[in-house]
Ligand SMILES: [Fe+2]
């Protein structure tokens with residue numbers, strides 16, 4: 001299905017020149033056709049090729065990753081309903097497109113990727129005679145009341161987030177968290193919505209000029225800017241989680257799954273790392289949320305730099321070489337990559353600190369922690 005939508009009149013092109021462009025947007029069709037029947041068929045095909053029974057450690061890792069992907073799918077679906085190519089909130093989409101004209105396409109595609117990861121991991125577990133993971137009983141959190149959001153139970157909260165933005169300075173630093181280094185926040189994002197809450201707070205049909213002029217337009221731009229940093233936060237977590245757990249996998253096919261999906265998490269992170277820079281550089285920088293006070297300063301301005309230009313400059317999105325295995329020979333790598341900093345338990349703790357599970361039940365956290373502990377305990381056995 002091909003679809004186009006009118007570009008908002010405030011939209012600037014990716015270079016910020018102000019030239020208006022018509023973007024062609026397309027929703028990928030893979031997941032429209034994949035339901036339970038598709039997943040079962042895929043599981044049967046996989047089973048025919050590989051009847052090997054997996055070790056308990058490999059099963060624990062795959063089950064935890066299936067749970068993590070279901071969680072990612074839930075949050076990305078909320079972003080996509082409001083801001084994807086079939087998104088239903090024009091002002092949110094316009095604010096996102098102030099960051100990059102292709103934001104809606106990237107949001108839809110990232111969402112489809114997560115749905116495919118979750119469906120594949122569960123189908124693979126079934127093909128090996130294991131139970132698939134379901135978190136359906138915990139889909140009880142409220143939906144946004146803003147135009148575009150479907151009204152159904154959610155697993156994750158995106159309406160009051162504390163976003164840890166230290167990944168921004170970590171990847172610009174030559175220090176490695178696995179050797180004890182810590183990193184300052186790039187932007188302070190606390191109690192902040194990353195999706196519009198309702199149509200009174202942020203009217204869905206308003207203009208989103210650069211810079212935003214009205215209180216509601218500033219609020220919406222701050223919400224979209226926060227989303228861009230949250231996208232990066234989520235995907236840098238996946239970028240570290242997969243290689244960390246890959247070191248504990250025994251079966252080479254399971255290793256292939258972790259390396260293949262993990263590579264796409266890194267691809268996502270690289271993309272969002274670039275886009276979020278547009279929230280903290282000209283011409284958009286300087287937006288403050290009138291409700292929460294969250295501010296997106298110009299990080300290229302020497303007055304706003306976090307510990308100097310190296311940790312702030314918005315286009316330094318590729319990983320700075322840092323300390324790795326051989327002392328005094330820095331290497332450009334994904335980091336962290338240790339059970340303590342980026343294993344399964346660390347990932348759930350990061351989600352909790354993010355407020356992603358605000359309003360979730362104790363039973364939900366307990367189940368995730370059990371799965372996370374089992375995954376972190378897996379031992380490589382070849
Ligand atoms: Fe994923």
Ligand SMILES: [Fe+2]
Nearest residue numbers: 072235238265
């Ligand atoms: Fe992801």
